[in-house]
Amino acid sequence: MMRDKLSTAMKDAMKAKEARRLSTVRLIQTAIKDRDIANRGAGKDPVSDDDILQILQKMIKQREESAKIYTEGGRAELADQELAEIEIIRDFLPEQLSDEKMREIIAGIIEETGAQGLRDMGKCIGLLKDRYAGQMDFAKASGMVKDMLK
Numbered sequence: 001m002m003r004d005k006l007s008t009a010m011k012d013a014m015k016a017k018e019a020r021r022l023s024t025v026r027l028i029q030t031a032i033k034d035r036d037i038a039n040r041g042a043g044k045d046p047v048s049d050d051d052i053l054q055i056l057q058k059m060i061k062q063r064e065e066s067a068k069i070y071t072e073g074g075r076a077e078l079a080d081q082e083l084a085e086i087e088i089i090r091d092f093l094p095e096q097l098s099d100e101k102m103r104e105i106i107a108g109i110i111e112e113t114g115a116q117g118l119r120d121m122g123k124c125i126g127l128l129k130d131r132y133a134g135q136m137d138f139a140k141a142s143g144m145v146k147d148m149l150k
Helices: 002-016 019-041 049-072 076-090 099-113 118-132 138-149
Strands: none
Touching: 002 019, 002 049, 019 049, 019 076, 049 076, 099 118, 099 138, 118 138
């Protein structure tokens, strides 16, 4: 399903002559293809939609770091390019959960798993990743889980 959405987005960007969107969608498809090839070499199936969501989140994180470095280095035009790509990539992600909703979900996961302390943190994060891939920032969620388990 995500692959179809990306393919359609690429065709639409070509028709509309949106160069930035086209190049960003191509970068996404290349990252997916690279992961497919790596999986094939390891004897695994092609990437799933959940894997694609993780790839997109990783791409956003990389671009955020690059934009920060470019801004600190006085290269505003390159930082703007990275930020524009982030916005395009975000179009393919499901709507992100609010901090309040994340706390609510995390509290439910902690209760469900019976987590008692920080040693149970991995179990909670694993469930969150299974159920909410692409819907939350897991770095932020990890901090919230840690605070709640103290």
